[in-house]
Amino acid sequence: MTEQLPIIIAGAGPGGLSAALALSQKGLPVLLLERNVIPTEVGAGIQISPNATSSLKQWGVWPHLEKLVVSPDKIKIHSGITGSLLTELPTQDYTTRYGSPYMVVHRADLQQALYHRASQSGLIEMLDEREVREITENETSIEVRCKLANGENRFYRGAALIAADGVWSRIRTDFLNNSPAAYSGKTAWRTTLPKQMVPASFDSENVGLWLAPKAHLVHYPIVGGQMMNIVAIVDEDWSEEGWNTKGDAAWINARFARWPREIRELLSERDDWLKWALCGHDPSQNWVRGRVALLGDAAHAMLPFMAQGAVMSIEDAAILARALTEIDASMETRLLAYEKARKKRVSRVVARARQNGRIYHMDGPLAAARNLTMRLLPQGQLVGQFDWIYGWKPEDVHF
């Protein structure tokens, strides 16, 4: 009997871990290589919509997650100038409407849950502190060279390589010759607050979204409701790579000095801010070359205005696993079928996120018109415009 080569995955973020689970559930062996320690612990909250929670349930991740997630009843949208409520989106109806819940969770908890579930699979091998540096391809397989923390090299052979190495993917630029991530001119500032420190005027059970010219703010409960995640997105001329840059609390407080009092109070509670430069890709570039395919942010990093980046990587994983196991063709043809099945939808989501960014940060008469529309539009119509995103199911895809 010939040995079945594993599918190698570079990167153990939400995309890489999801791909490992989806592939292994279809019976494919997986070798997951991560440059840091697994599970990686980049701290932030994350919203996961029904189009991804359905796969998490199917892969058996839910039991590892359910005590740590919150399924909020609504998203409350406010003016960041007057503080007034513009509208509410009833997220408690999403389970009935889309067949799976909407949830908010700490990113580290999501990573842990994916990791624990992957550890239970006899088909997934996970090796950390291995940075994929070089790729060599031949007719029947692929070989990757990894650099270890001690400087040594290790070589691994697989049937294909899935590059889930994130927004600053080197495989994207060096192996597929695509352009690097483009800086959007915006940064995300993020902190968390224990529930008991949240000012009483705040609804800490639900998602709050506050809109103002050139900035917006989102907060929601994480860690089973014990913490509040706060993200402020602002225009800023700063574009360093990385997830762990400390933000200056005085700067972000000054930036929000003219916002409603409750927001100023909320921001002043904490001085441990992290900040990231928000970058995006043109998703129309190539995702596949030979036996190598991009997945998640490496293929289509997007601005976080639709909260769909990680969600799209989970969708990618479900479709990749189907393409590799349901299509009887060469590896490249199967990977190209995955790319084709994903590209149009992801491009539409990327465009919608950009559009949301423009709407969120409007100024003057445009902002007044936006606020009026939000106040007047019936809730059903507001929610209905997202049916094509949240109502998606992997089984609806045909190759």
Ligand SMILES: Cc1cc2nc3c(=O)[nH]c(=O)nc-3n(C[C@H](O)[C@H](O)[C@H](O)COP(=O)(O)OP(=O)(O)OC[C@H]3O[C@@H](n4cnc5c(N)ncnc54)[C@H](O)[C@@H]3O)c2cc1C
């Ligand atoms: C402010 C903000 C808020 C967001 N909110 C949401 C949200 O609410 N909902 C949502 O769905 N998405 C959200 N996102 C997007 C989400 O964080 C990303 O889309 C998601 O992390 C992408 O997952 P990934 O696995 O593709 O990449 P990553 O999470 O970046 O993981 C990549 C992994 O690859 C590893 N790696 C890199 N290079 C190598 C290499 N050469 N070899 C081996 N390993 C390597 C890295 O160490 C890392 O562990 C948000 C993003 C931001 C910035």
